[in-house]
Amino acid sequence: MRILLATYWAVPHVGGVWGYMKQLKEKLESLGHEVDLLGYGEDNSYVYIVNKNQRLEKDHLLPLLNEKLNKEAYPAIYENELVKYTEFQRYFYELAAAYFGLEKYDVIHTQDVISTACINRVRPKGPALVATLHGSVAYEIRHQLTTIHKSPTSYMARAYFDELEHIGATSAEFTIVANEWLRNVLTNEFRVPDEQIKVFHYGYDIETFIERMEEKKSSIKRPDDKKVIIYTGRLVETKGVHHLISALSQLKAIRNDWVCWIVGDGDKKAELQVQSKALGLEEDIFFFGKRDDIPYLLSKSDIFVLPSLLENQPLSVIEAQIAGKAVIVSDAGGLPEIVEHGVTGLISPAGNIEALCKNLNLLLENKKYRKALGSNAKKWGRDYWSPDKALENVLDVYQSAISKRKKDVENIPTDNKEEKDEENVLTDNTKEKDEENVLTDNTKEKDEENVLTNNTKEKDEENVPTDE
Secondary structure, three states, X not given: XXXXXXXXXEHHHOOHHHHHHHHHHHXXXXXXXXXXXXXXXXXXOEEEEOOOOEEEEHHHHHHHHHXXXXXXXXXXXXXXXXXXXXXXXXXXXXXXXXXXXXXXXXXXEEOOHHXXXXXXXXXXXXXXXXXEOOOOHHHHHHXXXXXXXXXXXXXXHHHHHHHHHHHHHHOOOXXXXXXXXXXXXXXXXXXXXXXXXXXXXXOOOHHHHHHHHOOOOOOOOOOOXXXXXXXXXXXXXXXXXXXXXXXXHHHHOOOOOEEEXXXXXXXXXXXXXXXXXXXXXXOOEEEEEOOOOHHHHHHOXXXXXXXXXXXXXXXXXXXXXXXXXXXXXXXXXXXXXXXXXXXXXXXXXXXXXXXHHHHHHHHHHOHHHHHHHHHHHHHHHHHHOOHHHHHHHHHHXXXXXXXXHHHHHHOOOOOOHHHHHHHOOOOXXXXXXXXXXXXXXXXXXXXXXXXXXXXXXXXXHHOOEOOO
């Protein structure tokens, strides 16, 4: 079987998603399947097949993009910077996918709603499409629209990404999610049919992780007289690390027998460092940046903390459980489905600094309880995150998707205009077709009717064509 694993995000920066893709690729190849990886490059200036010498530079198509997504034709794109950026990025991603050729694959397995929507627009008849959603893009954008992307036209961006969530989550033959939380979000808020959704957790390469825990090549040494609290992950608003730092400030007033290692990078790193210094925690909190020795660092820590405001099923918690650490997480998203309060860890209300401080203090002062939680997490995690069952589930979905795709294609009339439009996004021969194929809909009439959530034809013509 030839399989393409695809993500819309810049491959070096997708963190847990990229880790999941690499492990899935290795497992599939061990069974004899051929697997390619598709994603944006590090600086978002090109899309490439990661494991091959195939890439398409954005600069090569920028003149075409500027011509087709011009302000006169789509004025509302230019009303909101986030919408404008996403439209250009996803349109280029779609063109690149078509340029590389998708007909050689039996299954295309996307990892977010945006890549799913894009690839569905350009895939030929053959390949089945399966999507795994590692969270809700629309939910994360809603939060950002109150912070870093706040603007007078935030309402447009919210409507745009809400519709994109629906389209991306319904474009594949089947959509895989890791927990009931995300299933409920998709079915209740984004109109995704329940029968399309498959719920099963990720697998993880436990043996390799355990081997890496025992490597002793790290330059970071554990202090002799202090416990180690550790956070691993992106340093972004939704991870709630600013709440962790505030809780640690309160904790320092109670005790000073600890240090905190913050491992990861992100756009909030400098701000978090300033916050730490302002609270007088320079000697207590250490920012180690992005590292490749996280298994070893976990082995030398005592308490893992993830204070997220929005979360799905983070690999950082999976790794902490495999490492046998007592974990403290928030009650955001799917976290309560993988941490049992008082048994495999502790759960604090998201954003509640006092409760987080209390849980940290509890585990620091009670070694026996801390060890029991870690032991329980290790036993549960090393069984639950077994990669073999997860891979079996994925392969079952692939086969079901292939059968469904074959059946659906056989029932499509060969002169279906929509199908032809979808196949000709990159190779259209006329100006009329070029103008019609702006990713989300197949005709100018559909583009005008389906832009965000406008109520009149006049507003439709002014807004952004909709489809992570």
